[in-house]
Amino acid sequence: MSKKKKKYKRKNGSGSVYRLSGNRRKPWVAVKTVGWMEGENEGDASVQKRKIIGYFEKEDEAMLALLTYKEKPYVTIVDEKTTVKELYDMLYKESEKEGLSKSSLDILKASYKAIETLKGEPLFDLTSMDFQFIIDSIIEDPNQKSSFSKLNKIKSLINKMYNILIMHQVTQVNHAQFISLRGKKEGDVPPFPEKDIQTLFKNDKNRIAKSSLILAYTGLRISEFLELRKFLNVDLKRMLIVGGNKTEAGKDRAIAIHPYIQRYVEYFFNEFPESEYLFSRNGEKVTPDYYRRYYHNQLVEDLKLSNLNPHSFRHTAASKMKMAGMDDKAITDMIGHTSIDFTDKRYVEVDEKYLHEQMRKVK
Structure with missing residues (x-):
């Protein structure tokens, strides 16, 4: 009767040494875990991907080989079969x-x-x-x-x-x-029409109407809005939001909080006192995809707004600022686009009083 294979386990995932059955010149095997694969069926535990280091005459030799084994640097092979x-x-x-x-x-x-x-x-x-x-x-x-x-x-x-x-x-x-985009052009994202903005003001007991108006009067991208930390990015005393992260021009830009939306910013600031985020879902961070699917789309349906995505509020803000006669420096600083000289961007500071004066031009 052949001996049963004896296996010596080390820490899970670090490899193992075991003895093969039968009469062999090198019965001891050293095996190293080199990765993990998902189970065949959903919910199955992950399975180890293992590599045999070598076969040895003695257990001590196999264990030493395992302990001293160093994985060669992984080199990605790209060829005609790469998916x-x-x-x-x-x-x-x-x-x-x-x-x-x-x-x-x-x-x-x-x-x-x-x-x-x-x-x-x-x-x-x-x-x-x-x-x-x-x-x-x-x-x-x-x-x-x-x-x-x-x-x-x-x-x-x-x-x-x-x-x-x-x-x-x-x-x-x-x-x-x-690949053709079939006539699609940059800038094809329209702003929400003014009638929709007025509908939001009339229905501002709805918390998503509040957040939509903040987007429409700050020009924040939805991802930037959802990243705002109350004590890091929002200054209620100076009525400023300092945020933005997508581009170099848009990082940590100062945005004056328009008088029309001050009460909405204050509402979210105090809505969940324990949360670090300005806008949250019961205190927890909200992803842009969740906001679009379960908040914005429902608001559009309930209030019969134009079927546009939240990014259109950014275009609404830029349009309002331009039509109100705000100068280009104030617009580019608050929206976060770079269309002015490098020196202006790096060395000319925009006074917060000036930003508020410019923002008040918007109606």
């Missing part, structure tokens, strides 16, 4: 290393989700038409927002994937250049 999913994973990991903000990583995830049906396909085998079909489907689907910004981000992701293949000399053609 869309593998290329996306490379880009995402690189973006994390570069320190991209969470909102930028979320945009990357959303862009990939649009082309996820092709995840198992080698990119080398695909052409622009495979992606064009997806772009056209988004444009033609009335339930999807097919703005230039969204479509261009998807195209940008595909472009970066092809650039990886080109960098590794797998192909010479970047097929992303042939």
Whole structure:
């Protein structure tokens, strides 16, 4: 009767040494855990990916090999079989290393989700038409927002994937250049019409109407608004919001709180005293996707507003500021766009009294 395989376990995930059954010259095996795989079915525990280091005559030799084993640096192999999913994973990991903000990583995830049906396909085998079909489907689907910004981000992701293949000399053609956005142009995001803004004021007992009006009179992106910390970004004494994170021009910009929305900012500041965030869901942070799906879309339906996304409030704010006669310096500082000289941006300080005077021009 053969001996039962004896296994010597170390700390979970750090590898193990065990003896094989039968008469063998080198019966002892050293095995190293090199990663984890998801279980076959949803809810199953993760499974170890293991690598055999070697076979040994004695247990001590196997244990020493395991303890002294050093993994060789992982080298990513990119070839004609590299899939869309593998290329996306490379880009995402690189973006994390570069320190991209969470909102930028979320945009990357959303862009990939649009082309996820092709995840198992080698990119080398695909052409622009495979992606064009997806772009056209988004444009033609009335339930999807097919703005230039969204479509261009998807195209940008595909472009970066092809650039990886080109960098590794797998192909010479970047097929992303042939993808058409079917006439979509930058700036196609319209502002909410004034009648909608007045509807929000008339229904400002609704907390999402309050938050919408804050967006419409500050120009904050929805991601920036949801990141605002009460004691870090909001100064009720000076009536200023200091926030913004998407671009260099928009980081930590000072925004004067318009008199029309002061009471709404104060409402959220005091709504959940224990929460660090200005706007929250029972004190917990809200993601942009959750806000759009469960707050904004419901508000649009309930108040019969124009079917636009929250980003249109940013365009509303910029339009109001421009039409009110605010000067370009004040607008670019508060909206966070860079269209003025570098010296103005770095060395000219905008007085907060001046910002408030300019903001009061808006009606």
